[in-house]
Amino acid sequence: MTPKILAMAAACALAHGAAGHAAAAANEPACAAAPLGEQRIYLRGGMNGWIAADEYAFTYACDAYYLNVEEDGLQEFKIADAEWTPDTMFGATVETALPAGQRSPLARGSDAKNPYNIKLRFAGEQTMRLAFEGGRPVLSIGPKSFGPAGAGPVDHPVALGLSHDSRAAADKAPFGSVTAGSAVEFALNALPGVASATLVVEKRRLEGNQEVLEYTELARIPMARQPGAGRDRWTARHSYADPAVYGYYFEVVVDGKTYVYQNNRDRVYWTRERGSNGAGAVAHAPAGAKAVRRFRQxxxxxxxxxxxxxxxxxxxxxxxxxxxxxxxxxxxxPGKTRYQDKRVEFHRDWLDRPYRPGSGDGSDATGGNDFYGGDLQGVIDKLDYIRDLGANTIYMTPVFRAASNHKYDTADYTAIDPHFGRNADYVRLTREAGKRGIRVITDASFNHTGSDSLYFDRYGNYAATGAYEKSAITPSSPYASWYTFDARQADPDKRYKGWAGAMDLPELNKADPGFRRFAFGAQAKPKGITQLWLDRGSSGWRMDVAPWVPDDFWREWRKAVKAHRKDALTISETWFDSSKYLLGDTFDSTMNYIFRNAVLDYAAGGKAGAAYANIELMREAYPAQSFYALMNLLSTHDQARSLHVLGDSGPEGDAALARKRFRLAVFFQMMFPGAPAVYYGDEVGLSGGDDPGNRAAYPWADQGGKPDLALLADFKQLIAMRARHPVLRHGSIDAPIHLDDNVVVLARRDGGVWALCATNNAAEAKTVSVALPAGAAGRYTDALTGATLEAKDGRVSLTVPAMFGVVAVSPANKQ
Known part of the structure; x- marks a missing residue:
């Protein structure tokens, strides 16, 4: 379910939940100081996209940290600060689910290199309590006992009558993202009785990851009242000078009291900032501006x-x-190939499950060191398969030399990993792909390298002198300035910073001029890595963990990319609302995790309106040129595969139902604007949970696998539908023309061609009658069945199959 975080109290007496407790307060010791000082900690897990959201912040009250939640079912999470600081990050000491209602000791991130996710089964409204007993963290959860606080709900009828919809042309124009220098008109609707209204415009601080969430006030614009028949309109205008992400809200005075009309409370997948734009909500004016939920512009x-x-x-x-x-x-x-200073494991059976250390599957204690033998020649051999599927762009996770199976621990940016082939094989791949009309996108991280790399060389495996040669800080290394060291530390693991605490991924000093020249310097000799692989045939770059790299780095990098090859595509790995990366100075596109979660939640049976609100936010917040180029994915190497999410595994799994729901998700993906991404094997029913389960080998028939050929045929049919009808790739899109709990109907237009795109997540077919937009065609043909549909009096009746959809396309209308 969608989690509801309840109000929190700061009073110690309320923290213990009973008025009688206050009477005994004189007999209790004084409240202890907060063990973590002023550091805020958050519940970060699957229920909120693992972000540090303010509504998931614990409150310290006398003896422990408290948080009221409303959740159901088994959830995975950790408790951590906004930066995942090891000393203030808490996880489980065991991998199994903790017993609900009992006290459970936790481990700090600084105690164990990677504490397990906490798994707890929730049961509605409850209170979580994190206490420190003898300095050790202990978590418990029980009936709600942490008292509410705050000003209470708004009850003044005039305040409740306020309205503003950021997507309504009458309330804000022009729609959506605008170019620098544009003026935007705002309107707030109200009942008579408002004394004054003020438009507050702020500018968001653009820096790093979304944990940096600050706004600076730019303008307070008094709004002008326009009386109406029973309703007044308050209007204002603001011109936006510079590219940025801005916030706005309204301050309104009614009967001497100040209210704010702000963004709604919708959660945006993976995003710390709450509110999906559209219709807002009124609230009492908060004590500080940080508590305001801004509409985003x-x-x-x-x-x-x-x-x-x-x-x-x-x-x-x-x-x-x-x-x-x-x-x-x-x-x-094995025995010859090394993983850092350890052995590798090799799967003789291509269909083996990936090893998970510590799970009892027979593997060793090291992660990322089990191999199957996949390589570039394997991709070349299957280019015809990829073309026949209908794909025209290959995105591969990193192929540079690295110790691990995932290759994000780069050892040499200039060379293909020897177990994948040679540099010449990459060039051959791009050329052979090009002959089939297929582009290749390259992946890299400029945030970190591997500890086992020629640049760092912690294990002494390279001839070149690394910056941390054989665990010794080496100032004479040509790469010494690429990293930051602390020579005062005796522990080798504490002399440098590993990204997200992973010591096999030492963080790069992205501000270092030498590293920047190496990464993208146009005049560098040899040329920068960015230009080198574009010259070897890449059509663009997908950049790993983009939010952890400074924004000014990406601005310089983009200029270098576009100067070298104007049509090269730049894609960021960002999971949250990515507006700040789509301003024209860093990336063209992003991996669209918001789309993934919205579509999978809808396909799983969730209410269409709740999921679609996230998609509407992107339509409004992202520039159109990026919105139509978003990498719309359903499965990834970092998240459980779609079939797993939709319920095909476990003792209660239903593989047939999961496939029906997955077909619906793919249908949605193929009829929607943006660039669909098919994760290898999804098209033949490959499933699997979180890493490493989501990285299983493709089930080739000649290796003993059993690919789902019926599902493969569905993929081909839907991709072909998209290819056959340009309106599905280029057609404009507005708000849904019909949206209920199960059915979404979209109208798309490309010149004189219209398409009606409808989906239904119910277990039975649904028939809906929808009003067509002005100027829409009157006759349509079902893109899959060939059946015809006729509009009558500006309406059309659509019967949408259970857990599937309909695309109806009009003939071209010459204008």
Whole structure:
């Protein structure tokens, strides 16, 4: 369910939940100081996209940290501050679910390198309590006992009558993201009785990850009253000078009391900032501006362009080590191939499950060191398969030399990993792909390298002198300035910073001029890594963990990319609302995790309106050129596969139902604007949970696998539908013309061609009658069945199959 976080109290007596407790307060010791000082900690887990959201912040009250929640079912989470600081990050000491209602000791991130996720089964409204007993963290959960606080709900009828919809042309114009220099008109609707209204405009601080969430006030604009018949309109205008993400809200005075009309309380997947825009909500004026939920307004550069081919892309998304073994001569060999200073493991059976250390599956205690032998030759061998599927763009996770199976621990940015092939194989791949009309997108991290790399060389495996050669800080290394060291530390793991606490991923000093020249310097000799791989045939870059790299780095990088190859596509790995990366100065597109969660929640049976609000936010907040180029994914190498999420596994799994729901998700993906991404194996029913389960080998029939050929045929049919009808790739899109709990109907237009796109997540077919937009065609043909539909009196009746959809396309209308 969608979690509801309840109000929190700061009073110690309320924390214990009973008025009688206050009478005994004189006999109790004084409240102890907060063990973590002023550091705020948050519940961060699957229920909120693992973000540090203010409504999930614990409150310290006398003896412990408290949080009221309303959740149901088994949830996974950790408790941590906004930065995942090891000393203020708490996880489970065991991998199994903790017993509900009992006290459970936890581990700090500084005690264990990677505490397990906490797994707890919730049961509605409850209070979580994190106490420190003898300095050790202990978590308990029980009936709600933490008292509410706050000013209470708004009850004044005039205040309750306020309204503003950021997507309504009458309330804000122009719609959506605007170019720098544009003026925007705002209107607030009200009953008579408002004394004054003020439009407050703020500018968001653009820096790093979303934990940096600050707004600076730019303007307070008095609004002008326009009396109406029973309703007044209050209007104001503001011109936005610079590209940025802005916030706005309204301050309203009624009967001497100040209210704010602000963004709604909708949760946006993975995003710390709450509110999906659209219709807002009124509240009592908070004590500080930080508590305000702002409507967001994106302002992008006037010259922002995205490569035109991006909206026509259909990605085939490959984890190379698990896709296809095309050359067994380059396979890793246990006893010979090394993983850092350890052995590697090799799966002789291609269909083995990926190893999970500590699970009892027979693997060793090291993660990321089990291999199957997938390589570039395997991708080349299957280019015809990828083309026949209908994909025209390959995105591969990193292929550079690295110790692990995932290759994000880069050892040499200039070279293909020897177990994947050679540099010449990459060039051959891009050329052979090009012959089939397929582009290739390259992946890299400029946030960190591997500890086992020629740049760092912690294990002394390279001839070059690394910055941390054999665990010794080496100032003479040509890479010494790429990293930051603390020579005062005796523990080798504490002399440098590993990204997110992973010591095999030492963080790079992205401000270092030498590293920047190496990464993208146009005049560098040899040329920068960015230009090098574009010259070797890449059509663009997907950049790993983009929010952890400074924004000014990406601004310089983008200029270097576009100067070298104007039509190269730049894609960020961001999971949350990515507006700040789509202003025209950093990225063209992003991996659309918001889309993934919205579509999978809808396909799983969730109410259409709740899920679709997230998609509407993107339509409004993202510049159109980016919105039509978003990498719309359903499964990834970092999240459980779609079939797993939709319920095909476990003792209560229903594989047949999961496949029906998955077909609905794919249908939605193929009829919607943006570039669909098919994660290898999804098209033949490959399933699997979180890493490493989501990185299983493709089930090739000649390796003993059993690919789901019926599902494969569905994928081909839906991708072909998208290819056959340009309106599905280029057509405009507005708000749904019909939206109920189960059915979404969209009208799309490309010149004189219209398409009606409808989906239904119910277990039975639904028939809906919808009013067509002005100027819409009157006759349509079902893109899959060939059946015809006729509009009558400006309406059309659509029968949408259970857990599937309809695309009805009009003939071209010459204008």
């Amino acid at each position: 994106t302002v992008h550069a006037a010259d922002f362009t995205v490569p035109g081919w991006a909206r026509d892309a259909v990605y085939y998304y490959i984890f190379p080590e698990r896709f296809r073994n095309g050359d067994k001569r380059n396979d890793p060999v």
